[in-house]
Amino acid sequence: MASIHAAAADDSDDTDIDAVIEQLANIPVDPPSKRQLCDKCSRPISVCWCSFLPIAPLNIKSKLIILQHPSEEKRCLRTAKILELSLAAGRCKVVKGKKFTFNKNAELRDIVANPEKTLLLFPSADSLDLTNLDLTVPYNVVIIDGTWSQARAMYNSSPDIQTFTKVEINVGKPSNYVIRTQPTEECLSTVETAAITLSHLENNPNIYEILTKPLQALCSFQLKHGAVHHFSKEYLILNGLYNKPITRKIKKKLRKHEDIKSYIR
């Protein structure tokens, strides 16, 4: 879901990078006519991330339920699919829709038997911090997959899911890496949100690494294939990514850790 990391991303200086990677994710790698799709992830073979999935799906004690906005499925990255393919059978369910009720959605009805053990990842005034939960019991984890405005609309039109215990991730605590690899508010946070939540609930940091590996592979692939030219020259120089000669003046400024803006053409 978009909202979990949004505030922290805004606070960082990575906003531009996020926007760039979102654009990148939309760059077709092959001409459309030549695109052959992977049977498993439905992505073009050239950008399939299936080889980065865990060899054996992860068996976790939590159960993940992803409430997916219908337009999310059409998005470029579809990271919920990573979760579906990475977690053991029955541990991850994707339910598509805009309104959810216990009557209509059997997956939700099943977990209602233990409402106190069902968490809804949704930041609000009365959300609990993920890290304050009792970890001795298994949880059902409900994540809304959509942009922030879609997620809010889905929440507002689904009174039944409002009865779940709302939980939020305090992004100040996990590493910066989480934010840095989050390409956009809209596209990528579902898998990261799930990865952070599950690794905490299962008390296993490896889960985060395993679940986000296909995402990292995808980001680095996109960066290798044209991402770099979207960054400003200043950004590239400052990050050691500029592969053309730079002037002596700029080198001198860099050595002194001084501003190079006015020397860049």
Ligand SMILES: [Zn+2]
């Ligand atoms: Zn694939």
